[in-house]
Structures are given as structure tokens and as C-alpha cells.
Amino acid sequence: MPIPFIHKTPPHIPEVHLPEEPFLQVASALTLELNQALKLLRDIASGRNPKKFLMVIAASWVLSIVGSWCNFLTLFYIAFLLLHMVPVFYEKYEEKVDLFAEKAMVEIKKQCAVFNVKVLSKIPIGPLKTKKV
Numbered sequence: 001m002p003i004p005f006i007h008k009t010p011p012h013i014p015e016v017h018l019p020e021e022p023f024l025q026v027a028s029a030l031t032l033e034l035n036q037a038l039k040l041l042r043d044i045a046s047g048r049n050p051k052k053f054l055m056v057i058a059a060s061w062v063l064s065i066v067g068s069w070c071n072f073l074t075l076f077y078i079a080f081l082l083l084h085m086v087p088v089f090y091e092k093y094e095e096k097v098d099l100f101a102e103k104a105m106v107e108i109k110k111q112c113a114v115f116n117v118k119v120l121s122k123i124p125i126g127p128l129k130t131k132k133v
Contacts, residue, residue, distance in 0.1 A: 040052075044056055047125070050120055050125075051120075
């Protein structure tokens with residue numbers, strides 16, 4: 001017994017035309033943000049902003065210590081959990097956290113002022129020398 005031939009018509013797939021303007025706006029915004037980030041990195045690396053330079057050094061040091069305790073996936077998992085848990089705990093204990101953060105900021109500002117007077121003010125900062133190519 002022969003199998004009957006069924007004639008199917010292909011489905012209609014509409015043509016899609018995307019406007020060029022939104023993509024150009026996104027590319028322009030990303031270019032602006034990337035240029036600002038690169039300027040910030042250049043300023044930090046050149047030493048123009050000593051406070052941010054020292055913050056980057058401290059953050060790198062802390063990351064290297066934490067990284068020596070566990071591998072990258074464990075660190076990623078911990079960061080993922082913290083990103084989901086911290087907002088919930090903050091909503092629950094908002095008053096206590098804000099009070100503690102305020103006290104911590106006052107103490108940090110005191111320590112930064114002392115550090116600035118004792119260390120940073122003694123570092124000579126001159127104009128950057130530009131290399132002629």
C-alpha cells in the first residue's frame with residue numbers, strides 16, 4: 001500500500017528590518033563610558049589620584065589574599081550568594097546597618113586624614129613628563 005503524498009506549504013517568515021539609529025546610540029554611549037573608564041585607569045596608574053591608587057593597591061592585595069584561600073569558582077559562588085543575600089539582610093536590619101556604616105565612615109575619615117598628613121603630604125607630586133615620539 002503506497003503512502004499518500006502530503007503537500008505542505010512552507011511557513012511564512014516575515015522580513016525584519018531593524019533601524020540603525022538605536023544601535024548607533026548604544027555604540028556611542030558605550031564608547032563614551034569606555035573612554036571615561038580608560039581615563040580613570042590612566043589617572044590611577046599615573047599616580048595623579050593617590051587616594052584611588054592606594055585603594056586599587058589595597059583591593060588587589062585583599063583579592064590576592066582571598067584568592068589564595070580558594071579557587072576562582074568558589075570565589076565566584078561566594079560573590080553570587082552575597083549579591084543575593086546582602087540586599088535581603090539590609091532591608092531587614094536597615095537601621096542598624098546605617099548606624100554602623102555612619103560610625104565606620106567617621107572613623108575611616110579620621111584615619112584617612114591622619115594618613116594624608118603623615119604620608120601622602122610628604123610625597124612630592126610634580127608634572128608628568130611626556131615622551132616625545
